[in-house]
Amino acid sequence: MAMEDPERKTEVVLLACGSFNPITNMHLRLFELAKDYFHETGKYKVIKGIISPVGDAYKKKGLISANHRVTMAKLATKNSDWVEVDDWESSQSEWLETLKVLRYHHQKLLPPDATNSLEDAVPLTKLGRKRKQEPNRHEPVKKKNRSPDIKSVPQVKLLCGSDMLESFGIPNLWKLEDIAEIVEKHGLVCISRAGNNAQKFIYESDILWRHKNNIHLVEEWITNDISSTKIRRALRRGQSIRYLVPDVVRAYIERNNLYSPESEDRNAGVVLAPLQKNASDSKN
Numbered sequence: 001m002a003m004e005d006p007e008r009k010t011e012v013v014l015l016a017c018g019s020f021n022p023i024t025n026m027h028l029r030l031f032e033l034a035k036d037y038f039h040e041t042g043k044y045k046v047i048k049g050i051i052s053p054v055g056d057a058y059k060k061k062g063l064i065s066a067n068h069r070v071t072m073a074k075l076a077t078k079n080s081d082w083v084e085v086d087d088w089e090s091s092q093s094e095w096l097e098t099l100k101v102l103r104y105h106h107q108k109l110l111p112p113d114a115t116n117s118l119e120d121a122v123p124l125t126k127l128g129r130k131r132k133q134e135p136n137r138h139e140p141v142k143k144k145n146r147s148p149d150i151k152s153v154p155q156v157k158l159l160c161g162s163d164m165l166e167s168f169g170i171p172n173l174w175k176l177e178d179i180a181e182i183v184e185k186h187g188l189v190c191i192s193r194a195g196n197n198a199q200k201f202i203y204e205s206d207i208l209w210r211h212k213n214n215i216h217l218v219e220e221w222i223t224n225d226i227s228s229t230k231i232r233r234a235l236r237r238g239q240s241i242r243y244l245v246p247d248v249v250r251a252y253i254e255r256n257n258l259y260s261p262e263s264e265d266r267n268a269g270v271v272l273a274p275l276q277k278n279a280s281d282s283k284n
């Protein structure tokens with residue numbers, strides 16, 4: 001009686017977008033923290049985590065080739081039974097808005113006959129009901145006899161740190177309509193990060209406030225301020241990065257001599273792709 005009906009839980013896929021230059025232990029922790037959070041609510045079941053390294057066309061300073069970044073992320077997740085790396089985003093020749101990456105991964109989860117431009121026409125939660133239940137290759141078929149109310153299409157939520165949430169406020173970096181669609185149709189899971197105040201940021205934004213039910217703030221109590229920037233800095237200085245990144249990643253970096261003063265100068269003086277794109281969009 002008191003047992004929850006597992007079939008009624010909303011299935012969630014967590015998508016983390018970023019440079020992963022290189023992937024760190026903290027990136028991997030984000031997934032574990034978010035999964036614990038959702039399971040503790042009793043309402044969600046996290047079925048998968050996806051790491052999507054940004055493509056080279058993002059043009060961030062110090063960004064090394066996507067090839068290496070994807071390889072390192074794959075090495076780092078080798079032992080995870082639920083987090084995987086997807087190179088679809090990084091294999092595009094142009095930089096892609098994060099919303100487009102979310103849409104792509106959501107579409108991949110739809111039954112094959114539902115993928116034709118339904119996305120914008122039908123609210124996400126209705127998609128599963130509108131179409132006949134069909135197995136898809138991402139998920140084993142569950143018991144039949146589902147209640148029609150079960151949202152059978154998993155939600156794809158954007159997993160990020162609070163610095164990424166706060167980057168929504170940087171002029172020209174994000175389009176307002178993209179932010180709106182991310183929080184309205186998909187949802188956001190934000191892990192606290194030193195120096196950021198996500199709650200206040202949501203309070204100060206009308207659009208985020210309106211959709212705060214779809215923004216999940218997760219407090220990281222075992223605080224850990226590892227960042228890729230600090231890893232690259234340590235490497236340039238010949239310092240150890242052991243126990244800050246998975247050991248296979250450390251070995252791969254050393255073997256290929258990936259980070260140096262020269263690599264840090266990549267894209268120096270180049271305008272970041274979203275800034276470039278949004279500036280030229282606002283001119284036409």
Ligand SMILES: Nc1ncnc2c1ncn2[C@@H]1O[C@H](COP(=O)(O)OP(=O)(O)OP(=O)(O)O)[C@@H](O)[C@H]1O
Pocket residue numbers: 016017018019020021024026027030159160161162163164191192193194224225226227228229230
């Ligand atoms: N220590 C951390 N705590 C919370 N979130 C984090 C942490 N490190 C990374 N993230 C999140 O992981 C995602 C990918 O981040 P990204 O690839 O930029 O890593 P990073 O460590 O912030 O790198 P960089 O220092 O180069 O900006 C972002 O959403 C970012 O907020």
Ligand SMILES: NC(=O)c1ccc[n+]([C@@H]2O[C@H](COP(=O)(O)O)[C@@H](O)[C@H]2O)c1
Pocket residue numbers: 017018019020053054058060096097098099164173174175178274
């Ligand atoms: N408008 C947008 O969709 C937009 C703008 C800026 C960054 N991003 C994404 O956010 C992530 C930021 O990563 P970094 O913190 O490593 O720069 C990347 O995946 C990037 O593509 C998206």
Ligand SMILES: [Zn+2]
Pocket residue numbers: 163
């Ligand atoms: Zn970052």
